[in-house]
Amino acid sequence: MGDFLAPHNACGQNLLRIVSRGNAILAELMRLKDYVPPVFRFDSKQFDQKYGSVIIDFAYFKACATYEQKIENDSALQALDEKLRENFSNILTRFYLAFESIHKYITDLNAYIDELEDGLYIQQSLESIMFNEEGKQLMCEAVYLYGIMLLLVDCHFEGYVRERLLVSYYRYNAQRSSSTRVDDVCMLLRSTGYSKSSLKRPANYPEEYFKRVPVNTSLVELVIGRLRSDELYNQSRAFPYPEHRSIALANQASMLVIILSFNPSLLHSQTAIMREIVVKFFPDCWVSSIYMGVVINLFDWWQPYKAARTALNSTLENSNIKKTAQNYGQKMDTQILEVEKIQFSVNLDENAVGPIVKLVRNCNVTLHWILLHTASPNMLVEESKRSKSIRQLVIHESKYSVENCLRLLLNTAQVEQNVKQFYKQLLQDKESKWMKKKERCVERISDLAELFSGNKFLDGTEKNLCLQKWFKEISEHVKTLQQDEGRKIVQLLQALEEVQEFHQPENNLNISQYLADTRVILRSMLLTGSISEDIMITLNIVTDCCYAWIIMESFVSVMQGCIKENPSMVIKLKALFLKMASALETPLLRINQARSADLSSVSQHYSRELEGFARRVLQIIPETVFGLLAEIVHLETNILKEMPTKISKDKLKDYEQFDDRLQMAKLTYAVSVFTKGELSLRSVSLGVLRVDSHRLFEDGIRQELVKKVTHALHNCLVFDLKSKTDLVKKLQNLATVMDGYRRSFQYIQDYININSLKIWHEEITYIINNAVEEECKGLTWIPGKNWRSLQDEKFIHIPVTDSNSYTFLGRFARELIRITDPRSTVYIEHTLAWYDIKTHNEVLNHNVFSTILQGMGTPGLCGLDELISFFTVVEIQNINNYLEKGVREKVWTDMIKDSNIIMQNNSENSKGNPGKLYMTALTGTTKIWMPMLDWVLKIGQFQILRNKIAYDLNTACKFEAKHMESALRTLNQAVLAEIYKRNNGYQTEGETELLRQLSIRLDWAGISDPQNKIYVKSKNVPDVEIIMFLFTVTQVHKLYYSKSIAGLLSKKVQDPVDAIAFAIGMQTVLRQFHTSALNRYVALLCEYIMLFVNVESSKTASDWEAEGITTLHFLELFAKYSNVPKSIILSHIPLVILDQYDVKLLK
Template sequence: MIREKVIKLNKQVEQYLIEGVLVEEYVLKSISALLKFMKECNICLRWIILHTSELPVGADNNKRCKQMLQMVVTDSQYNPADVFKLLLNTAQFEFNLKELVSLLLAEKHERWIANRKEAVERLIELADVFSGAMPLTRVEKNDNLQTWFRKMAKSIESLDFQDWTSAGRQTNQIMTALDEVQQFHELDANMQVKQFLNDNKRLLSTMILLNNVQESTISIMDLVADLSYAWIIIDSFTGVMQEGIKRSPSLVTKLRATFLKLSSALDLPLVRINQVGSNDLMTVSHYYSGELVAYVRKVLQIIPETMFSMLASIVYLQTNTLRELPLRAEKDKLRDYAQLEERHQVAKLTHDISIFTESMLLMKTTLVGIIKLDPKRVLEDGIRKELVKQVATALHNGLTFNPRAKSSELIPKLDALGNQMDGFRRSFEYVQDYVGMYGLKIWQEEVSRIINYNVEQESNSFLKQKIYDFQSTFQSRHIPIPHIPPLGDGSINFMGRLVREILRVTDPRATFYAEQRNTWYDIRTKQPVVDILLFKKLRRAVGSFGLSGLDRLLSFMIVKELQLLTGIIQTIFQNKESSDMLDSFMRQLTPIDSIIAQPNRVYTNSVAKGASAWPTLSTHLMKVGQMQLLRQQIAHELTAAAKYDSKYLFYALKAFNDSFLQDIQQVYTNSSTQPNESADTMNELLYELGPLLESVGMNDVLQRVYISAQNHFLLIPLLVLYTISQVPRMITL
């Protein structure tokens, strides 16, 4: 029975939604019937939604409750698709009706006055016709009718809009009088007079109908259309909504009305707050509006998801199937290069994407609670959200390494990830015109945000004051970067895994670096392990943002190693035996302008006495040196990329940096100028300029100050002895 009721109401409401049915004249005449039908639809919806919703926590374990729910679902032949269709159609019907009624209320006074004025003018014209002044065909002069029509005109003119009850009663009396005079004097015989009278009755009837449309009509509609009971339950229809959008993208325009209907739930928590005049009204309004907007975004997210599933096919076709057309090709091979079937498939997928975009943009800007919902912004945020999800997942999966692998997976993984990212970027740029957005801008902004967020989270292991996910400036509520749990390899995310894999491959205990070739060689086999091409592959896989992120992580690691190193050196200095040995060695070197006697014995004995400290120092110093070399190569790659991709910006930045350095030198070398006068301005400028210079590799990593430590007079002899102890190893290499 319920199912038949739902189907019947669906058919009826669909009739009302046909273009040209729900017009002003029909609404004015049938407002009561329309409100009654609207009430019937909402009662049916309320009953079936509440009686078939999932059981709340606690009741879901009650056997009796489960049986009752199952019985209702079975007896009512509950079909979520039919109920959702009724909800959708009812919301659209209410939206159309409310728009018409609101328009009528807004124009009610002006239209009522205009109709009254026109009715008066027509009756005066009719009176003039019977006076003989404006002769019509076959209309004889009649002073009685002339006087009567003028009297009726004055009666209509005296109607008061404010006293609509009295005005309505008088208008009905005038219409009755017009009918009587038309019949009594047989005015139907003259078509022109009859037309005048019918027009007057139509105008008077419209005035009565306009009086029937009151402000309370809107209140009744809001009360009847209330959907606050489904604030939580509506989430169960999310899947049905999204499936409907996938089948028919134009459904989005109807969903707009459904979301507006759901916004009626905002009124309930605000009624009492508004009545007491609380200052929390705006805060609470903003909260509930934000929750509703979040739900709207959740429902409409299916559009970007579907678009990206199509985009994945385009990525595959462009990356693996379509071949680039050469500058010159033989005529016989043109058909092979054309690849008509594949290109037709790409065109079809692109067209489908544009259809989804168009349907989304047809949804007009909507005020949800107190938040304005712009469909273009929602679509862009949805695309950004899905892009972030896809790219973050690709980076996570692509930069996962097996530490037990016999040979390093670094290069193959970077190649595969680079191909995937290239496919993403090319396809995103390809469809940007079809979705009406700046694809490259979105790509760069979101990829940089993903990289910077992961670098920030990975850096937390080196910081005392950590930046948590909810504190990050790179995280967003509407476009969240997915937080993927660590894999238990010591890294928090893919950036940590990548930098540690690079350090593992270039481990100074297993490799050595040849500066002339910019290559790391295996110590045993003397075969190249990685070369400068590694950094080109890194840039292709994670972009310049990824290289900058690696550089930042390496800086943190260097700081950590230097802190450990200074601690070890302090321990050596605090050891009396070690400090005495270093002091004795330093005295033997004086004077420094002459060669010491028996240098072989002095150096050998001193190195032997400090032999226990050299392995520990080597461990940390080699790590620092290794990371410094990597930072140099990263800076070189960033500089080369900046010169190639944005030559003018690079040289503009370089010119600015050079001129700024000259200004600093001039300030500190000019005795007449106090350095403190410009210090604040220069510090602010340096704070902004520093990251820009690092992003293009315009920094000397060997001149970088990482930590500050107290100088010690024994540091020089310690480093001299350590260097001498490592010379044999360097000669062996």
């Protein structure tokens, strides 16, 4: 057949590509298992109730029209469905393609078998492939991988979840998908009834599952036959001892376990065959790792099958279990001592390699058996009582302890790495060493020939021309030696021994020494020449630990405990990480052979998994460092007195605090010891990734800092909704805690070799930005945020304690909004404070923003500003939607029509009638204005808060970075001048990016004007200025001018309106429309004021005068905050009338 995997062999290459794709599919499934959006799992009743009508299982296919009609008839369900489509369309496609690839895999495999049987590949058939070494390996792997795919899909993506994912994909991406392929995928992956939450195994599982798209029967029979009779991977060369046979065949055994489920009749009724399988593969083991650490217990796996269960009974006899467990327990105790003894030896030499390889083999065999048989299976739902009792019996009889097992594991890994490095060096130096030894040997033999020639004098040496000639000939032979001529070297050794025996030169001690040295050199040459890659291959086989890929997670806490006791133990962990990295060779072997493009993504996935494991183990060091840091924080904050810049000699004793400073020194030393422990790792290769210990440590420090600071923010910013006075106290407490963390973190930076100030600012910014993002997503779409947070390693999950907020920042922002609510407080601009409407007591003042700056820094204040900006957008969108909907209603159109007529009549007549206009705006429209008032007041309140935040940010920036503030302000002015100069609105991509970056920096420096920003792109609402004018008329009527505060106040406490918030809110809303709307609104207000100049009404003139004064003051407020030039007002209201109002106001 030739080389089956040769590039020109289409038959072998096609099969190799199929197997390669199978390994890539498994990696994709393992990658996606952590990214199932929680909304599709229905983990809570809330999700079930809210999304049950739009996220549907396969029941959808029975009544598609009914479900779709239900969604179409409900606008809320339509909006929810659209949000699902928008947020999860891409990830649903990713899941579907992974599921579809399973169906395509088995379809292609069956098609390949059909092509073989049809004779498409000349001189090759299914039977001939099974006689080829690589061919039978690939055939067995192809069937085995299909079974593993189906099992892992069912294990990690439960049936109801798969169905919801597939149905959602079908609904959202039907136009891009082939309905036939979707139907086939749905048929293959419909729910099997298997569930991790269920304690019962489904009937006929997994054989019925495997029959959905069956594998060719002849192929299954041939594969099982080869697995039973042949040794596929020839691993007995690495495990030559009889007691190691089950370990040597472990990979083949796991394949056989899976493939037998494709032919359940063998498991049910073929007792003789099953007994043969058990005797060969499972004489002393009953737990198998089927793929990358996925463990099954054969007692439970084969429980439904009579023949398999009966055959396994002999292995599971208590006497056999006890004997085997005791044997491996004793071996573990002995091997721990032997491995530690080797570790203490200073140097390795070539002669020691063989015994060490043997010891490494024995240790790995012991670890393989012990780890598997003491681990809990992770494939089936629940262990049976018998399985648990067997596991407990193994633990008891072997005297197993996690600590001893870890001890052997770490020591073995260390020895493995040492011997591998040593042997690699031997292979590299083999040629040069052998040549040097050869030259020395030739030199020695030539010296002997010279001695016997008589030309060179040596005591007791007689001239012997025969020996001279003989040694010259031997020297020539040595010169022509090659490394692979070991037999000639043995013959030369025999010849040297014979010449010493028959010619008796041993009587001369010098000659004897020469001969002895020469023989030593020849033996060394023989040993060096015998160095080959076979030993490295053997080492790689016996040290493979892919069976423990998942089991190692159970050792994390023990490893961390060991590191906590002895930080230098990290060096041994490096060897363990390298040992685990060798497990990547198994899934990558066929992908690499096929030169597949999937090599990079698959290797990246497993390397990332291993890196994540290493980070979890080593995270104990940053955790411990921060535990020590907490004590340092306590000392810095509460115990140690802050040293003044200058201090008199007499008062020096007041600051000595010797005991406390000694405790600080001890804590600092402990921190440096732990840091040194992790940094000793240096650089370690984890698969295709190389991880630097300093970066690993810094990342751990960052993660722990995020955790601690997030918890501090979360715990400090919890408020009592009944009180309005504890906000400032909470912020002051937060500022104290944060200052303690910052000072202590800065204090230890030199002892842990990091830039603490840089890390502090970056991570505080990360925490705040993450909180802002969470709040914004939470307001718009809850499920999306939960899924995306899985991608961030530093993400700290804090349980939600407030029904309205998702993070501390949202909770704080809402508390600030609650305290300054325009419905219960009034903002007085002269004092920059909010006062309670009823009690007239001050509730909050502008100093609160300085306190926020102390507690959360510039990032905190900027994050608060961004969140309030988002709240503003939400409220503006609410009012815009309300206006767009309202203008189409008859009540609104009639109101606008009547008010236009009244205003027109008033402009034509000299006598004004503001009362009629007011009644038009009020009659039948009270309910219309109520929601609008809430939205406008909220928008105004948010803008006031944003103005105060910008002021504090700018003040801080001027003090701390005045040159940067000046540079930003100048650049901003220059950019604005350039934009005004162009007057065409066109911007290049680079200019757009410049504006975006500049805007971010301006916001952080407080160089911004929130009131004049465009927040949303509003649609053109007809007569919006008239609507807002009429709305203003109804609200201004609730206000009066107060001389005591020189401003507007509410007439009634029960119906309050904060004039400043209302004015700012109105101008913000109008600014979202075309500028003509704002100008027309101002004109209408001016016309309304003019109506009060000459009034004809039943109302008294003094009342209308007060109304006119109130409206005029509101107009002045509006003009002030919207930057409307006074000239525009004067164009509608003569100056003499304005002066008249001012005179009346002074009376």
